Amino acid sequence: MSSVTSPLSSPLPAASKTSRWRTPAGVLGLLSALLIALMLLSASSGALHIPLTELPGLLFSASGPDETLWRSVLIDVRLPRVLFAALAGAALALSGAAMQALFRNPLAEPGLIGISAGGALGAVGAIVLGGGSFLVLAPSAFVGSLVATVAAYHLGRRYPGMAGLLLAGVAINAICGALVGLFTYLADDNQLRSLTFWNMGSLAGASWPLLAGLAPWTLVVGALIARDWRAMNALLLGEREALHLGFPLKAVRRRLILLTALLVGPLVAATGAIGFVGLVVPHLVRLALGADHRWLLPTSVVAGAIALTLADWLARIAVIPAELPIGIVTSLVGGPFFLWLLAQRRH
Amino acid sequence: MKQRLALLLAAVAAFFTLSVSAAPAAPQRVVALGGPLTEIVYALGAGNRLIGVDQSSTYPEAARALPKVGYYRAFSLEGVVALKPDLVLASDQAGPPQALEQLRRLGLRVIVLPSAPTLDALEQRMHGVAAALGLRNDGRAMVIELRKQVDALAARQVGPTRALLLINRSGNPEGAGFDTSADAMLRLAGYRNVLAKQKGYKPLSLEGIAALKPDLIVTSTASLAASGGLDALLARPGIATTPAAQQRRVIVMDDLLLLGYGPRLPQALRELKAAPAVASR
Amino acid sequence: MLLAENLFIERQGKLVLDDVSLSLSAGEVVGVLGANGAGKSTLLAMLAGELAPQRGRVSVDGTPLDRLDNAHLARQRAVLPQSPSLSFNLGVCEVVAMGAYPFPELSTFDVEQLMIRALALADVSHLAGRRYPQLSGGEAQRVQFARVLVQVLAARQSRGGRFLLLDEPTASLDPKHQQALLACARQLARDERIGVLVILHDVNLAAAWCDRLALLAQGKLVGCGDPASVLTPATLAAVYGVEAEVIPHPRDSNRPLVLFN
Numbered sequence: 028m029s030s031v032t033s034p035l036s037s038p039l040p041a042a043s044k045t046s047r048w049r050t051p052a053g054v055l056g057l058l059s060a061l062l063i064a065l066m067l068l069s070a071s072s073g074a075l076h077i078p079l080t081e082l083p084g085l086l087f088s089a090s091g092p093d094e095t096l097w098r099s100v101l102i103d104v105r106l107p108r109v110l111f112a113a114l115a116g117a118a119l120a121l122s123g124a125a126m127q128a129l130f131r132n133p134l135a136e137p138g139l140i141g142i143s144a145g146g147a148l149g150a151v152g153a154i155v156l157g158g159g160s161f162l163v164l165a166p167s168a169f170v171g172s173l174v175a176t177v178a179a180y181h182l183g184r185r186y187p188g189m190a191g192l193l194l195a196g197v198a199i200n201a202i203c204g205a206l207v208g209l210f211t212y213l214a215d216d217n218q219l220r221s222l223t224f225w226n227m228g229s230l231a232g233a234s235w236p237l238l239a240g241l242a243p244w245t246l247v248v249g250a251l252i253a254r255d256w257r258a259m260n261a262l263l264l265g266e267r268e269a270l271h272l273g274f275p276l277k278a279v280r281r282r283l284i285l286l287t288a289l290l291v292g293p294l295v296a297a298t299g300a301i302g303f304v305g306l307v308v309p310h311l312v313r314l315a316l317g318a319d320h321r322w323l324l325p326t327s328v329v330a331g332a333i334a335l336t337l338a339d340w341l342a343r344i345a346v347i348p349a350e351l352p353i354g355i356v357t358s359l360v361g362g363p364f365f366l367w368l369l370a371q372r373r374h
Numbered sequence: 375m376k377q378r379l380a381l382l383l384a385a386v387a388a389f390f391t392l393s394v395s396a397a398p399a400a401p402q403r404v405v406a407l408g409g410p411l412t413e414i415v416y417a418l419g420a421g422n423r424l425i426g427v428d429q430s431s432t433y434p435e436a437a438r439a440l441p442k443v444g445y446y447r448a449f450s451l452e453g454v455v456a457l458k459p460d461l462v463l464a465s466d467q468a469g470p471p472q473a474l475e476q477l478r479r480l481g482l483r484v485i486v487l488p489s490a491p492t493l494d495a496l497e498q499r500m501h502g503v504a505a506a507l508g509l510r511n512d513g514r515a516m517v518i519e520l521r522k523q524v525d526a527l528a529a530r531q532v533g534p535t536r537a538l539l540l541i542n543r544s545g546n547p548e549g550a551g552f553d554t555s556a557d558a559m560l561r562l563a564g565y566r567n568v569l570a571k572q573k574g575y576k577p578l579s580l581e582g583i584a585a586l587k588p589d590l591i592v593t594s595t596a597s598l599a600a601s602g603g604l605d606a607l608l609a610r611p612g613i614a615t616t617p618a619a620q621q622r623r624v625i626v627m628d629d630l631l632l633l634g635y636g637p638r639l640p641q642a643l644r645e646l647k648a649a650p651a652v653a654s655r
Numbered sequence: 656m657l658l659a660e661n662l663f664i665e666r667q668g669k670l671v672l673d674d675v676s677l678s679l680s681a682g683e684v685v686g687v688l689g690a691n692g693a694g695k696s697t698l699l700a701m702l703a704g705e706l707a708p709q710r711g712r713v714s715v716d717g718t719p720l721d722r723l724d725n726a727h728l729a730r731q732r733a734v735l736p737q738s739p740s741l742s743f744n745l746g747v748c749e750v751v752a753m754g755a756y757p758f759p760e761l762s763t764f765d766v767e768q769l770m771i772r773a774l775a776l777a778d779v780s781h782l783a784g785r786r787y788p789q790l791s792g793g794e795a796q797r798v799q800f801a802r803v804l805v806q807v808l809a810a811r812q813s814r815g816g817r818f819l820l821l822d823e824p825t826a827s828l829d830p831k832h833q834q835a836l837l838a839c840a841r842q843l844a845r846d847e848r849i850g851v852l853v854i855l856h857d858v859n860l861a862a863a864w865c866d867r868l869a870l871l872a873q874g875k876l877v878g879c880g881d882p883a884s885v886l887t888p889a890t891l892a893a894v895y896g897v898e899a900e901v902i903p904h905p906r907d908s909n910r911p912l913v914l915f916n
């Protein structure tokens with residue numbers, strides 16, 4: 028609401044007494060610049076040393092064997108991965124923000140309605156029963172997350188409010204978890220190791236064809252979610268209040284849940300389980316900017332992209348020439364950071 | 375003097391033949407993804423050509439000093455590329471799935487070798503690694519030697535000893551059923567796996583173990599450490615009452631030697647067959 | 656006109672509303688009185704279109720509510736529910752501006768003007784820069800009041816009557832702000848031709864500011880009309896189950912003053 032509260036155009040007092048960059052638009056701009064810088068940094072560093080001065084030229088042409096290698100690593104390995112990290116982080120954070128609004132609870136995340144558990148079940152089923160090639164695994168994980176979410180929604184909608192959905196989600200999560208356990212028990216040694224790696228999450232599957240499919244999808248579904256920012260704000264007031272402000276609650280709820288599953292499902296399928304971003308990023312943004320979704324959603328998108336780009340960069344450079352699973356990095360770096368931030372707020 | 379000259383000449387000749395036969399094709403910068411593959415490269419005397427390995431390559435000692443590109447199931451694509459190898463030897467379990475394909479697209483030579491725990495697959499691994507390194511003849515010799523030793527060992531029957539193979543990764547010992555390299559190893563050594571009816575590694579039902587009464591327990595060094603040492607393992611209820619525990623008939627072997635199905639297979643079989651009457655600590 | 660006809664609803668074998676009819680016209684303030692559990696809030700929820708009656712019907716300017724969609728209804732009536740439960744970190748202006756959500760055609764400038772007016776009417780202009788969770792209970796209540804004022808003021812856009820439904824809006828206010836809020840509601844009713852329905856517990860406050868009073872007891876309407884004719888010892892005994900004495904107000908003899916014994 029910066030235009031509404033801007034001191035120049037109205038006699039209303041400014042919402043924020045702090046300097047200009049602390050306004051939502053300022054923060055969003057600053058974070059966007061940070062994201063671009065971080066993506067450049069990430070694209071320019073990795074196990075293979077490419078001289079910084081060569082980078083711009085490499086985007087267009089390469090001469091000589093060294094440059095040919097640099098160019099193909101830069102274009103075919105790093106760039107899709109950096110873009111994929113940003114895309115996945117943005118989508119995870121956006122879906123987290125939407126779920127937190129829908130459940131009116133800052134601890135909500137997409138996993139609450141079975142998206143992650145269903146995806147894991149689909150993936151594990153594919154690994155144990157279907158041989159586990161990526162072509163089987165990804166669609167199976169996506170279908171798993173969608174089925175789990177739709178089941179949670181349908182089972183839970185008979186109860187008033189969000190409690191039914193929450194309870195159904197808990198039950199679906201438990202069932203999926205048990206089935207994953209069962210599959211794990213049935214798995215042989217090789218399958219077990221594949222499962223472990225799927226559970227730790229990975230962006231190593233990034234490629235241009237994958238991005239070509241996922242990026243437009245994610246942008247469209249993300250935009251559809253963001254369009255409901257007014258409804259999310261109204262939901263913060265309360266479910267009755269949202270109804271009084273003209274939002275058809277059941278339709279909004281059904282739409283947001285389905286869109287979230289459509290947004291996160293394919294990502295979970297492509298990357299495995301990457302935790303923490305969806306839960307914490309919207310929370311951090313809310314601490315900094317407040318809960319107005321007009322700013323919370325776009326800022327979470329950018330901050331989520333930053334978080335995962337940063338995590339991926341760390342994962343790639345921490346133990347060169349090997350790399351760490353990204354799910355470990357997000358939790359290992361994000362967890363303490365979050366705790367530190369909470370401790371700061373106390374004072 | 376003459377002798378020395380002859381030796382020198384022979385050496386020079388050998389150097390030339392070697393370099394002539396190997397120079398054009400033989401790769402000199404090799405990355406191996408999979409412990410058994412690394413072992414084969416060393417066994418072929420080509421360890422100096424390795425410039426990088428995965429984290430499962432723990433034998434021989436020299437391999438531990440090489441740059442690590444991650445675990446072979448989740449190796450770092452760019453990490454491999456950065457080492458600028460002219461050959462990548464990969465287990466068919468190496469991944470992530472698209473990464474091998476991407477290595478090829480970047481123009482790297484990638485040889486994928488079977489990882490199955492069978493003698494046949496081991497021979498294919500040896501042939502494959504040797505051929506890729508331009509050491510076809512050495513590979514052939516290695517396989518012939520392997521067969522000879524395994525056949526000789528197979529001839530020495532150990533009797534129908536009932537054996538239990540324990541693996542411990544997480545604090546709770548698991549027993550090896552069929553479809554595991556451990557089971558394949560036991561059978562190759564001529565033992566009867568008491569858990570032959572279950573599939574894969576499964577948490578032990580202690581009561582079941584007691585009922586199955588194994589005469590011999592085989593385990594790996596790392597598993598024994600995770601179980602808290604030999605005495606702690608043998609004192610576990612269910613295991614304590616088995617003939618194996620009471621007579622302390624336990625074989626402990628290095629993990630990669632026991633389960634890797636590498637070129638040290640004959641050595642592994644030998645150690646397995648030398649079932650101790652009473653295990654030392 | 657917002658019209659409820661013969662509303663009937665039963666929950667778990669208990670009659671919550673039994674044959675209740677009530678009208679709310681433009682420009683009038685109607686107070687709803689009743690003991691706890693008498694069905695006041697249920698009546699308000701039905702008038703708001705939030706809850707459908709099992710029998711009977713509610714209509715706005717002749718159109719039954721079940722034929723109006725939510726978005727449409729929100730352009731004609733605003734509701735202030737009891738004890739709002741916002742715990743998220745929103746600014747006061749952000750909360751108040753939500754009142755304009757049903758009117759996407761309004762420009763930012765229009766919304767600002769409405770907000771300035773609503774903040775002043777609810778006496779919360781000085782809170783505009785604050786965060787909602789930091790407000791006291793009374794301040795929060797007045798901010799929520801400002802939000803529904805924005806909604807009902809913006810509703811001037813739409814054709815037809817405008818209605819403001821308030822569920823115990825004075826519950827956590829001090830006497831000064833109780834008076835101010837009801838004065839504001841009545842002024843709006845007069846100036847803007849808004850129909851205001853307000854649930855109250857303070858009988859004398861209701862008598863002072865409402866044009867008509869509706870008295871509910873166990874789901875039944877036991878009286879409906881101007882305060883002087885409705886507030887009698889008999890109806891008060893039926894509604895609250897306590898003895899009461901009704902005397903003319905010492906300052907305004909047209910107005911009754913209720914003294915509970």
